[in-house]
Amino acid sequence: MIIDAHTHLKAEPGYLERLIDAEKSIGADKFITFGAGPSGEWASNAEVLAAAEKYPDMIIPFAYVTLGQATPRRIDEYARQGFQGFKFINPVTPYSDLFNMRIYARIEELGLPVYFHTGIVASLGTEKRFDIDTSRHKIIHLDRLLRRFKGLVVFAAHLGNPDYGEAGMLTRWYPNLYCDLSGSTLKKKSPEFIREILWWNESPQRTAGAAEEPGGFVLGNYSNDPLGRGPWEKIVFGTDVAPEKVAEVKADYDNLITRLELPGRLRRAVFGQTVAAALGLASPSE
Ligand SMILES: [Zn+2]
Numbered sequence: 001m002i003i004d005a006h007t008h009l010k011a012e013p014g015y016l017e018r019l020i021d022a023e024k025s026i027g028a029d030k031f032i033t034f035g036a037g038p039s040g041e042w043a044s045n046a047e048v049l050a051a052a053e054k055y056p057d058m059i060i061p062f063a064y065v066t067l068g069q070a071t072p073r074r075i076d077e078y079a080r081q082g083f084q085g086f087k088f089i090n091p092v093t094p095y096s097d098l099f100n101m102r103i104y105a106r107i108e109e110l111g112l113p114v115y116f117h118t119g120i121v122a123s124l125g126t127e128k129r130f131d132i133d134t135s136r137h138k139i140i141h142l143d144r145l146l147r148r149f150k151g152l153v154v155f156a157a158h159l160g161n162p163d164y165g166e167a168g169m170l171t172r173w174y175p176n177l178y179c180d181l182s183g184s185t186l187k188k189k190s191p192e193f194i195r196e197i198l199w200w201n202e203s204p205q206r207t208a209g210a211a212e213e214p215g216g217f218v219l220g221n222y223s224n225d226p227l228g229r230g231p232w233e234k235i236v237f238g239t240d241v242a243p244e245k246v247a248e249v250k251a252d253y254d255n256l257i258t259r260l261e262l263p264g265r266l267r268r269a270v271f272g273q274t275v276a277a278a279l280g281l282a283s284p285s286e
Contacts, residue, residue, distance in 0.1 A: 001272040003060075003281075004031035004246070006115070006157055006180050006238025009043035009051055011035075015243070016051050020058060022243035026250040029272065030281075032115070032238075034062040034087035049081060060084050060279070062115055068092025068099065072106040079110050084279070089117035090132055095141035104145045104152060113153035113279060116142060119161035119183075140166045146174040153278045157238065158183040159197070168197040171234050175225050178278060180238030186252040191259040198231035232266040236275050 004023055009016060023031050033051065035042035043051070045063045052061035062085040063078040069092060078086070086107060093099065095116060107114055118139040121132055139160030146154060159179045160167030171177050181194070225234075239249040257267050276282075 001030075001268075001276060002026065002028045003237065003272040003275045004028050004239050005155060005178075005236045005275050006182050006240045007031050007033045007246075008036050008240065009033045009048055010041055011043045011047060012041070015043075016054070018243040019246075020055060022246040023058065026247050028058075030058055030060055032060045032062055032085065032275075034115070035064050036087070036089055045078070045083070049083065052082070062087045062113075064089075065103070066090065066092065067095065067103060068097070070103060072102055075103060075106045075110070079112060083112075085113040085115060087115045087117075089121070089137070090130065091136050092131075094136040094138070096144040101145065101148065104149050108149045108152040111151075113155060115155040115157065117158070118142070118156045118167070119158045119163060138166075139163050139170060142170060142177065146170065146177055150176060152176060154178070155180065155236065155238075155278075157240065159185055159194075161185050164197045168199070168231075171198070171231060172200050173224055175227065175229075178234050178236050178274065180236050180240070181253065181256070182238045182240035182249065186249070186256060191256045194256065195260055198235070200231060230266075232262055233269045233274055235270050237271045 004026075007019060007023075009019065019031075019033070033048060035044055035048050042064075048061045048063070052059040061083050063081075063083040064087045065075070065078070067088055075086070088095070091097070091100065104114070116139075117137055119134070119137060121134045121137060139156055140163065142154065142156060145152070154174075154177045156167065156170075156177060156179045159181055160170075161183055164185075167179055171179055185194070237250075237253055239246045241249055253270065257270065262270075
């Protein structure tokens with residue numbers, strides 16, 4: 001099973017069909033999608049929901065929410081409408097702001113997942129129209145909510161770029177945190193660099209384990225995960241690109257996994273099984 005955990009829907013005509021085709025071309029069974037807001041080029045929440053109603057087997061719709069403006073009541077409404085999670089970017093204050101905790105609390109009660117943009121926010125020339133500030137998106141700001149809301153499934157985009165060290169440590173400590181590798185990281189950083197960030201995959205028994213697993217990994221030795229999962233069971237496949245580039249990002253993930261000689265079960269975890277389990281989707285046939 002392949003699930004693309006990170007896609008955006010644009011409002012432009014034909015975009016949805018191109019995205020569907022692109023995801024099918026890489027063998028994706030499902031994908032999570034959202035409008036990014038607040039700029040006009042992205043689909044509205046209503047358009048995201050309409051897309052999911054058109055392709056219910058394929059699309060997992062997340063509602064975009066502006067933290068600092070949305071109320072718990074609004075969160076309830078989105079859940080009632082059929083959204084299966086929430087996407088956050090461009091919050092009014094940092095993710096860790098006390099004011100946001102009531103939103104996370106409500107979402108945790110609803111049993112729905114959240115997707116945070118983390119790290120640098122692209123500079124696209126909209127700065128003057130919108131109050132955007134990268135520092136509010138720093139991945140370390142997730143620490144406060146991860147400590148409080150142990151039942152909240154949290155996805156962090158971009159491995160916190162450029163705060164990789166903090167992303168790695170948060171992922172190690174919090175069983176409910178998952179990261180995707182979308183953005184420039186997969187393009188510009190080597191597989192070895194990414195493995196180093198996720199260092200607790202390694203163990204002194206690396207060679208001894210080689211017989212069972214091609215990469216020789218013995219997993220979970222330095223993990224704090226109650227399920228004994230290693231870091232590659234916390235990394236998820238997400239593309240975050242235009243439909244025309246989806247296959248290229250899939251190839252980048254394939255290359256990373258091949259270069260690091262991750263065993264097949266971890267390849268399957270990254271490409272879909274971890275997300276399926278986190279979202280409580282039906283157990284994939286593979
Ligand atoms: Zn994105």
